[in-house]
Amino acid sequence: MTSQGGAVSLGEFGRIERFFRPLAVGVPGAFDLTDDAAVLDVPHDQQLVVTTDAMVSGVHFLPNDNPADLAWKILAVNMSDLAAKGAEPLAYSLVTSLPKSIGDDWVEAFAKGLGEAQRAFKVNLLGGDTVSTSGPLSLTITALGLVPRNRMIRRKGAKLGDALFVTGSIGDAALGLKLAQGALTQPVPEADRAYLLSRLRRPAPRLDLVASLRVFGTAALDISDGLVADLRHMALTSKVRLVLDVQSVPLSGPALRLLVGAPTLRRTILTGGDDYEVAFTAPADKAEDIAAAGQNAGIAVTRIGKVIDGEPGLDILGLDGAETDLGPGGWRHF
Numbered sequence: 001m002t003s004q005g006g007a008v009s010l011g012e013f014g015r016i017e018r019f020f021r022p023l024a025v026g027v028p029g030a031f032d033l034t035d036d037a038a039v040l041d042v043p044h045d046q047q048l049v050v051t052t053d054a055m056v057s058g059v060h061f062l063p064n065d066n067p068a069d070l071a072w073k074i075l076a077v078n079m080s081d082l083a084a085k086g087a088e089p090l091a092y093s094l095v096t097s098l099p100k101s102i103g104d105d106w107v108e109a110f111a112k113g114l115g116e117a118q119r120a121f122k123v124n125l126l127g128g129d130t131v132s133t134s135g136p137l138s139l140t141i142t143a144l145g146l147v148p149r150n151r152m153i154r155r156k157g158a159k160l161g162d163a164l165f166v167t168g169s170i171g172d173a174a175l176g177l178k179l180a181q182g183a184l185t186q187p188v189p190e191a192d193r194a195y196l197l198s199r200l201r202r203p204a205p206r207l208d209l210v211a212s213l214r215v216f217g218t219a220a221l222d223i224s225d226g227l228v229a230d231l232r233h234m235a236l237t238s239k240v241r242l243v244l245d246v247q248s249v250p251l252s253g254p255a256l257r258l259l260v261g262a263p264t265l266r267r268t269i270l271t272g273g274d275d276y277e278v279a280f281t282a283p284a285d286k287a288e289d290i291a292a293a294g295q296n297a298g299i300a301v302t303r304i305g306k307v308i309d310g311e312p313g314l315d316i317l318g319l320d321g322a323e324t325d326l327g328p329g330g331w332r333h334f
């Protein structure tokens with residue numbers, strides 16, 4: 001225990017033991033977080049899927065965001081990449097880079113939120129690293145998943161004759177971010193405000209759809225940078241021309257209500273990002289089976305476009321059905 005600015009701190013190893021060890025009990029090869037590394041078995045007929053995403057204060061979240069929400073989001077965004085690949089979560093590692101001003105109470109609340117997220121996504125902590133930083137708080141997770149051998153769904157694989165689908169609803173988190181930043185001038189009913197903020201802070205990775213995605217999906221990715229930007233990633237990687245029909249993009253009630261008074265927010269919805277929904281292509285004649293699979297999983301799946309003949313890229317059909325250009329759009333770090 002050390003004293004820090006008057007408050008008593010458990011210190012690096014005390015924090016690991018008290019707050020993080022309980023999150024690793026489900027992984028025998030994590031050895032209660034007492035060794036240099038962890039060890040995992042991979043069934044011989046499956047493959048390990050590996051993904052990493054980081055979140056940095058001021059870039060991915062606001063400096064005063066609640067630690068339990070941050071824990072949920074850093075695990076959820078990594079689970080979302082696994083879901084988009086058709087992978088079942090196996091385990092994850094965590095790097096916390098914390099300013100020295102962060103106290104035990106913050107870490108305790110963070111670990112509690114992480115425990116809640118772990119239970120929701122059925123995954124356990126494998127290990128990680130704890131470092132201090134003179135810069136902004138940052139969190140990094142590397143998530144491991146399993147797929148049957150050679151069955152990971154790629155961004156590449158979309159084909160002529162495929163339809164384009166998306167899960168859930170689009171744009172809620174980008175509107176939630178505008179709310180959190182105080183950047184919306186119109187009045188928003190309290191229930192709508194709570195919904196949009198929760199979509200920003202507690203994304204729902206579409207893990208319950210992974211088995212069906214592996215059956216029907218020809219290409220898939222999760223939407224983090226924005227629907228338009230990420231569909232363009234898929235089109236270019238698959239070397240196909242995709243058409244996005246803006247009229248069909250699924251919107252939540254709160255998003256629709258906001259659009260009534262502020263139609264220019266549609267651009268925010270289509271390009272804002274932080275959706276963590278899955279976009280995928282599948283043969284058009286499988287649309288009914290896909291709808292049934294969505295119903296079974298309790299996840300809305302909406303057809304929003306198709307693959308057409310043409311140069312690799314994305315066509316966007318606006319509300320009037322005519323081609324429109326939303327510019328490069330989408331989130332870019334640099």
Ligand SMILES: Nc1ncnc2c1ncn2[C@@H]1O[C@H](COP(=O)(O)OP(=O)(O)O)[C@@H](O)[C@H]1O
Nearest residue numbers: 050051052053077081084221222223224225230
């Ligand atoms: N610093 C890096 N070192 C190595 N690979 C990276 C780095 N940053 C991104 N990548 C790779 O670039 C690709 C695109 O990354 P990214 O856009 O972050 O994917 P996603 O949006 O699905 O999280 C991925 O294959 C990722 O592994």
Ligand SMILES: Cc1ncc(C[n+]2csc(CCOP(=O)(O)OP(=O)(O)O)c2C)c(N)n1
Nearest residue numbers: 053058059060061062224225272273274331
């Ligand atoms: C304070 C704040 N500013 C901006 C955003 C919006 N935002 C930041 S990063 C990002 C894109 C996703 O992050 P990235 O690191 O590119 O994730 P990846 O594509 O690698 O999954 C978005 C939409 C936010 N969530 N919070």
Ligand SMILES: [Mg+2]
Nearest residue numbers: 052053054224
């Ligand atoms: Mg990434």
Ligand SMILES: [Mg+2]
Nearest residue numbers: 053077081224
């Ligand atoms: Mg990602």
Ligand SMILES: [Mg+2]
Nearest residue numbers: 081221222224
């Ligand atoms: Mg992704």
